[in-house]
Each structure stands twice: as C-alpha cells, then as structure tokens.
Amino acid sequence: MNLDYPDGATPIDPNEIEGLRLAHISTRAELDRWEQDNITAGEAWAFARKQKDILSDGFMRRLHKRMFGTVWRWAGQFRTSDKNIGGTWWKIPTELKNLCDDVAIWIETGSYPPDEIAARFHHRLVAIHLFPNGNGRHARTMTDLLLVQRLGRPRFTWGSGNLVDSGACRRQYIDALRSADRYDYQPLMDFVRT
Numbered sequence: 001m002n003l004d005y006p007d008g009a010t011p012i013d014p015n016e017i018e019g020l021r022l023a024h025i026s027t028r029a030e031l032d033r034w035e036q037d038n039i040t041a042g043e044a045w046a047f048a049r050k051q052k053d054i055l056s057d058g059f060m061r062r063l064h065k066r067m068f069g070t071v072w073r074w075a076g077q078f079r080t081s082d083k084n085i086g087g088t089w090w091k092i093p094t095e096l097k098n099l100c101d102d103v104a105i106w107i108e109t110g111s112y113p114p115d116e117i118a119a120r121f122h123h124r125l126v127a128i129h130l131f132p133n134g135n136g137r138h139a140r141t142m143t144d145l146l147l148v149q150r151l152g153r154p155r156f157t158w159g160s161g162n163l164v165d166s167g168a169c170r171r172q173y174i175d176a177l178r179s180a181d182r183y184d185y186q187p188l189m190d191f192v193r194t
C-alpha cells in the first residue's frame with residue numbers, strides 16, 4: 001500500500017493497516033475516496049437528530065465508527081499506540097473526560113463566546129488524538145455538532161478548502177493548530193470562519 005501523507009498527518013502503523021476492510025485499496029487517494037463516502041454517511045447520521053450525549057467518549061466512539069466503520073475494523077476504538085501527535089495512548093480516556101467536563105463548564109458559565117468554545121474544543125480534541133486515523137475529520141465533525149446542537153451556531157467553514165490533501169488551506173489549518181498549541185487561538189478563530 002502506497003500511503004503518501006500530507007504535512008501534519010499521522011502515519012498509520014502496519015498493524016493498524018491490517019485493519020483495512022477493503023483489500024483492493026493500494027493508494028492514499030483510493031483510501032481517501034472510500035473514507036469520504038463513509039464520512040458522509042456518518043455525518044448524515046449525526047446531524048439527522050439532536051444527539052443527547054455528544055460530550056461523552058461513548059458518543060465520540062460511535063461517531064468515529066459511523067464515519068470510518070466500513071473502511072477500518074478498528075473504527076470507534078481508541079488508539080493503542082503513541083503517535084507523532086497526542087499524548088500517551090493510555091491517557092486518552094482521562095484527557096477526553098477532562099475536555100468534555102471543561103466544555104460543559106464553559107457552556108454553562110459562558111466562559112468564552114460560542115465560536116471560541118468550539119475552537120478550543122476542536123484544538124484539544126485534535127491534540128488528544130483519540131484514534132489511529134481520521135482524527136482531524138472526526139474532530140471537525142464533532143466541533144460542528146457542538147456548534148449546531150449545543151451552541152446554536154452554524155457549522156464552521158474550515159477555511160472553505162480541502163483539508164485532506166496538501167495545499168495552502170491545509171497548511172493554514174495546521175499552522176493555526178500549532179499557534180493554539182502556544183495558547184494563541186486567534187489564527188484558529190480566524191481560520192474556522194473563512
């Protein structure tokens with residue numbers, strides 16, 4: 001399998017590649033196409049009705065499985081190896097619970113404006129890096145669900161470009177996430193509504 005990763009993408013480990021359900025896939029472009037079909041179905045499921053428990057690990061795993069389950073056997077399962085991003089894999093449940101608790105408090109107390117709550121949520125969810133693959137796409141969908149279903153705001157536009165392939169839009173997105181790593185959220189706030 002020839003997987004050319006764009007800048008900022010997390011390489012898939014050989015043991016994770018064994019979880020591919022579609023043996024005919026041999027390139028990143030083919031994988032992206034099959035994943036996109038599954039993602040579209042997963043997003044349709046998620047937005048079809050108001051979800052009661054979006055700020056929970058159970059819902060996040062269900063959504064990932066809906067978004068990637070026809071492509072990957074391990075869809076919906078937290079990663080069990082360390083990656084080029086994210087902390088130690090075994091800390092994922094604790095870090096995710098802390099994030100969900102923080103977001104619930106931010107919403108309840110109005111700690112930040114709604115778009116900033118969503119941007120901060122997105123940044124931390126990407127940084128935790130729950131799954132072996134699909135974390136950015138999953139985190140963007142989760143963020144949009146939070147915006148629409150909990151914050152009463154429209155979905156982000158995410159730079160209005162392609163974030164999967166290498167290019168200027170993806171570069172701007174990665175740079176904005178890296179600025180947020182340094183507690184400068186303004187580039188991410190600017191990016192998500194352009």
